[in-house]
Amino acid sequence: MFWKSTYNELIKIAAKPRSYIGIGAITLIVGIVLFAMYAEGLNFISFVTRPFEQSLSFEGNIMNGNLIAFVILQMLIIHVPLLIALVTGDLVSGEAAMGTIRLLLTKPISRTGVLFSKYFAGCAYTFVMLLWLVVLALVVGKILFGTGDLMVLNSDGLIVLQEQDLGWRFACGFSLAFLSMVMIATLSITLSCFSENSIGPIVTTMAIIIVFNILGALNVEVLQPIQPYLFTNHMIAWRNFFEDPLPTAKILKSVAVLLIHIVGLLGIAVYKFNRKDILS
């Protein structure tokens, strides 16, 4: 019954027009970025490399598909949460707003089963969104700009990662980015359990992300104890896979913080959804 219910949720997501807004937006934005990099990319690269040109000499195809994919991922990881929340924030509250939740919860499947079906389907949608982003950025980037070593600028300076060393880094980076987006999906689904309309959970999710981002960025002593535990500070942890040597402890801490948030929020969602009187 659970998997049948999950299949139902996937059908619903696939049939909803709003599910394609995110896919369309990603396609459009990546397309624009790719076009801009194609037209002005060398200026962008020289802006990054200029400080090092007196001590280093750069050879080969620096502006390649790997670099383009890395840049696009950094840019879009900020906007993808909104596109994910647009669908996942609607999964429970949308049913309440439509009135279909009345029928759905009179079927012989537990409320926890219904919630987890929706959650799994939401995670699957998140996976597809992120995969589409990576495929567009990496595959189309490589087609347009070729391949080569990846030059990454971080707080310690410039790191050059060999092309043959990049596959696993992109795969692991994608996995951690997926985990952080699952965290967003979990947050919006949890908020969705408290609401009878679709807009509330979506807006609240974005508001929480913005507030947490500000709290995480403020250099105020009183906030420092909580800053390492704000999930927003771990949403760009995927970048750690593009450092050398690999900061394993930092990565594991980010995974732990994200997982704790996910489990905690799921617990709240299950508690609320099971005790909710269906009045819509």
Added chain:
Amino acid sequence: MQTEEKIIEVSHLVKHFGKFKAVENVSFDVFRGDVYGFLGPNGAGKSTTIRTILSLISPTSGQIKLFGKELYGNRSYILKRIGCIVEKPDFYKYLSAEKNLEIFARVSGVDVTRSKVHEIIEFVGLKGREKDKLGGFSHGMKQRLGIAQTLIHDPELIILDEPTTGLDPQGIIDIRNLILQLKNERNKTVLLSSHILSEIELIANRMVIINKGKTIVQGSVNDLLNAQELIVSFVVDDVNKTKQVVGSSSLNISIESETATTIALHITQEKIPVLNKLLCDGGINVFSIEAKRKLEDYFLKLISE
């Protein structure tokens, strides 16, 4: 076929939302084979009671048993045997009628084939519209699809909460006929809530009336109605002569009102043919007899007490 097997047992059900007392003390029993009328004015607590029976709302106190088992602890077992419409039938507007039925069939606890889906669609009179998206469906068509959804897993008990609300007269007749078909051809037990009392009178064999969250009366529709005095209007050619016949008879009938051609009398149902015979024997032409006081009046009388 009615039996003495209790399908629904609701005992002293109470539901409070904060300080608001939606249901105060509702008790009733539905037997297998019943078309059971669940009556009450708007705000009486009908929908809250039905939602509680379907586990959509948790009760503050009281006991609910379905098919002889406690609802809480046997939810899946019970819901597998129930089909329902709660208030208006809402579906996924972006999916076709067929897809909507498949979605609900998939989580109904039984394997439902596509041919079964088509059979049910045909039964409710939506053949030819199964591929259409719900966005273009009228309220009546959605109501039919709602009934199709209740039948898709062949449940023993069907719960319909205000199924004729918002329908045009033809739609009401169609739904009424569908409910009678469910009872007569498919042997379903039906719990039917409504505030349109003539509906219940036409369809139900037993009923409960609730008001302000409390059970007022329950029993057989015929018994409850026959126990009540009717106001029957006789359209006759001579009202004065009719009054004389009524006054001289030993039927103990009182006059409610009169016009030039009509006399309204307080009379029990079994006395109507007796009086009619007396009038005819007295040479009075009786053009029509209309019972004015039916369940509506009974209902209004009860809730005003």
